Amino acid sequence: MKRLLALVGFYFFTQATIAAPSINVGGVYDYLDGDKSTFLKRIFNGGDSTAFVKVNILEILFDADGTAREVPLKTQADKSARDGLMASPARLIVPANGMQGTRLLYMGERDKERYFRVRFVPVVPEKEDEFAVSSEEREDYKKSLSAGVTVLAGYGTVFFVRPKDTRFDSVIENSPGNYRIRNNGNTVVVIDEFKDCSVKNEQDCQPTTKHHILAGRTFNFEKQSGREYRFTLVEGEKSKKLDVKG
Template sequence: MKRLLALMGFCLFTQTVHAGPSINIGTVYDYLDGDKSTYLKRVFNGGDSTAFVKVNILEILYDATDGKSQEVPLKTTADGSGRDGLMASPARLIVPANGMQGTRLLFMGERDRERYFRVRFVPVVPEKEDEFAVSSEEREDYRKSLSAGVTVLAGYGAVFFVRPKETRFDSAIENNAGTYRIRNNGNSVVVVDEFKDCSVKNEQDCQPTTKHHILAGRTFEFEKQAGREYQFTLVEGERSKKLDVKG
């Protein structure tokens, strides 16, 4: 089974603190449809102190030969008029304890092909150069409040899919004697969601449920085993279909 997409990023930042922020970004995969240019992403803070969060964005590029990915800084447009890719507005969030703030992800550039981005939400102790709208006194007070013990400030990464303007789905399924295969002949990602591999006779005998992304031109497949049942939902944009395959 081919690995088609890098999973979410995860980073930890340790500060001396007794109690602090605890952020949650909800889903770690988000999709911008071809007829949309902006997407609202919400950041929740379940901790008992304010979270200062930086939003960092890199573009994910896939090698056409071996499928390996690399994350690179965003570039400007060819004519130098602006950024070519995804931007966050605002890129600095102050999220109150037990509260929520949102940032709007805006895509600027050509939509002739699908593009992929890593969006990281990184909680920090604010410094002057971080450009948070707080005074020096407020920064110092916050720093002092995080000084009684040890906690972990956890940052999370989401993968953001920007679909082509003219999105086309075309999933070709081959259900052979020993193999089940889905080839994405369209131009946008297809999702195999909640993939379950269970014994027909013992419903407790199941492999962990998984999620798979099939990029355009790529294939997802699995070997069918006698006595096993495979259930999943095939998601093509707003359309979804539940499938049940017997081994």
């Protein structure tokens, strides 16, 4: 679970500029339900210049020991046999203080859950980037980014594709010193807004966290006397608030 959380990326590209784009992709975790094949992802630009954004996708694979790897998607000569996630469009021109959307389309088998890293990378457009702008427009944009220093920030999100026959089966074991949730289903379960606080002092709390329990995995924590653990167990569209005393 911690390894999966580490896959959420935030990275920077430095360019010379005064005016600058500033993109926001909303949630960094998105979920495609078993009966859906497309997902609309909106990208916002709160900056004061146009954002040119490339969308890149990698598949996340997990080794037997739980280690995550990001690998390029396999390309098929026959596009009808495409297997994986694609973005349409994969190049976005987002105006200042505006919004654009891209549809994430999954094509392939849905017998098991799959995971993808979707990167939204702001760039200074070049000819090979295939943005629908002229050479003059590219040069004008570069000149507008030449008088100072700014940071172009990109985001990496995690996209979960649930199996067609989605099944939730969370088994809870609440022993005197330990609390455990095992995911016996076939799709991810979310532990949202996990809070570890003192019973006597509500201000004495650990940072709120979010956890993903992949199919076949377990989430557990040691209960301590005088502490209270509050969180929401999310299974798709269903959610349940839980309160556990140490």
